[in-house]
Amino acid sequence: MESPRDELDLDRSQVTKAVQALQACLKSSSSSQKLFENDNQAISLLLTQWKIPRKEQTIRISLPHGLRTESGDVCLFTRDEPRMTSEQTVRFYNKLLTERGVKNAIEVIPFNMLKTEYKPFEAKRRLLGNFDLFLSDARIRRRLPTHIGKHFYERKKAPLSVDLESKHLARDMERLIQGTSLTVSNKGSCCMVRVAHSGMTADEMVENVMTAVSTISAKLAMTGKNIKIIHLKSQTSVALPVYTSDLSHLAVVEEARKKARLTKGAKKRKRENKNTEVSDLKTKETEEEKDSIEEEIPQLVPIEMPTKKPKQETISKKGLKKVPKPAAGKGLKKTVKDTKLTKKTPKVTARDLKRKAKNK
Template sequence: MAGPAVASSSAPAPASATAAAAASAAQQLPGLKRDQVDRAVASLLKHVADQRAKAASTQLFDEDEIIYLTIALKRSPHPGGPKKLKPVRIPIPHPLFKTEGAEVCLFVKDSKGGEGHKAAKARLAKFTSKGGVSKIIGLSKLRTKYESHEAKRQLCGSYDLFLADERVLPSLPKLIGKSFFKKRKQPIPIDIRAANFPEQVARVVERSTFMAPPAGSCVTLRAAREGMGAAAAAENVLAALAGAVAKVPKKWSNVQAVYIKTGESVALPIYQTLPDKPVRIEGGGGGEGGAAEGEEDEDMEEGGEEEEEAAPSKASKGKGQQQAAAPKRKAAAAAAAAKGRQPKPAHGGRRR
């Protein structure tokens, strides 16, 4: 497949407007420094350019590199809960693709005879350039032709974006495999029966990126492209970050760190914060009850130390009393011997 067409924008917004939007996005994220984002993007693009120059003879870099945004969360939003399938749309100022050049594949519902597939083709044929869709694949064909892992991997690499009839979205994860999710190419639901179908495709392709609903402690989404330049890439990163954080439970207060990277590079940090102070919880209690139990444990420990300190003093006091009583016992024993009888043993001891 030829390299995807990259757009500066089909209807480019004024530079001042996008810069103002980026500044506004940065202000919504306390502690995030715009200059740190600019430096990280510039370093990442320089690294990609150096790698491209080294591999020029092997033609390994025939496409623009995608810049990914990774958000590490302090707490998982839904630990152990069901995983949501519908990707979340995040608006961005500069498009990753343009409709005229992007390779877009659409998954549709059909019967074993492929009737739904044929109907979808006939419907899209009414639109200019098929509404921006390059390939239509029915579920029956997806089950048979793309059954093997290798076939699914090749399908994933053959197109820039994947759309899906919103009615078949729940059936797709088992049919497309893990490659789509690893490459952040999970299908985006769309209403193919709507009259504004081409407008839906244009909005998906040119004015959006998408985030899988967070199920763990890390969120990754496509934010920019190498070919759009450092300034536009930084603006996209800020817009994608602000949009993604708005969809995360507890929003910015739940963000531990933010990184940017390409598919093969190391992750460059653009924001980091210290983790929350751990809270000690004893037993099943929590909150104030757990803290009270912890304080009670400390009091008990301190009381134990006091008892240990008091124990030696008690032992020494008892020993002194015994030493003081020894002469009296000797005198009583002498008096008893003089009277010709044995004295009673002290403390109920055994007679000698």
């Protein structure tokens, strides 16, 4: 069985034939419609797969010939620098890009400006139409989806993250701006990626197509043999076939899927066995703890109780006397009538009598 990173054997002569036919079609259409004579049409690869992938995947492709000119429409979302206004932040990052050697014209939008000026829905739609490529500072990439809206992702213009603190910033920006990206959806078997434009020469288009196909087949999550058909087309032309896979590739894809299922089932069984072993160990430990606790508990010794019970002191019914309950009002009146005020008289002794007689 082949490895999951097998590259496709793309015929270069077939690609050149398709490119030449596409250029001839574009020339005939531009001569009939002079209105779009100066516009460069995008040329894309249309890929059809044997099996729909289970997970969505984004593949970044670096092309030998760039798709955009130096005056291309590129927007960069940056973070807000501390103690700086939005205008000062824009000047700061423009100066940083020129110092690092970035040649492309890039419009900088700080995060605070994005939240305030581009908060309405119409402003977001206008921003989406004004730029062809969006980049974002890696430090604010997770905060962007709630502020830019779902239309950026529906049109496949999601901002690509870039590390602005990198030492090779110019090289990284050049790869992102002059390259392209493919979004492999898990909702269908077809996907499209832009690889050239009508202003390029035939050799440049062929080189871009060859490098894009080799990168896609190498970076696909599933085996490269999952690609069924590859077409080359522009915005107005028909799709010209470039590559068609063999039916044996479908068997290879099915074998790869079976192997993946078996490995997944084996991993699941290992996890279940580990969980059962851990639970068995826990139950054994708990049983051992219970046994040790039961061994530590001392045996109860019976206490001898006295045979004769002590006599309890009983109070005779005769000793108890009923006390009359005093009436609420009558008792108080009687007690007031019966009480007499008594004066204390001093005691007279014999000495006192003698003193009185002498004084007389």
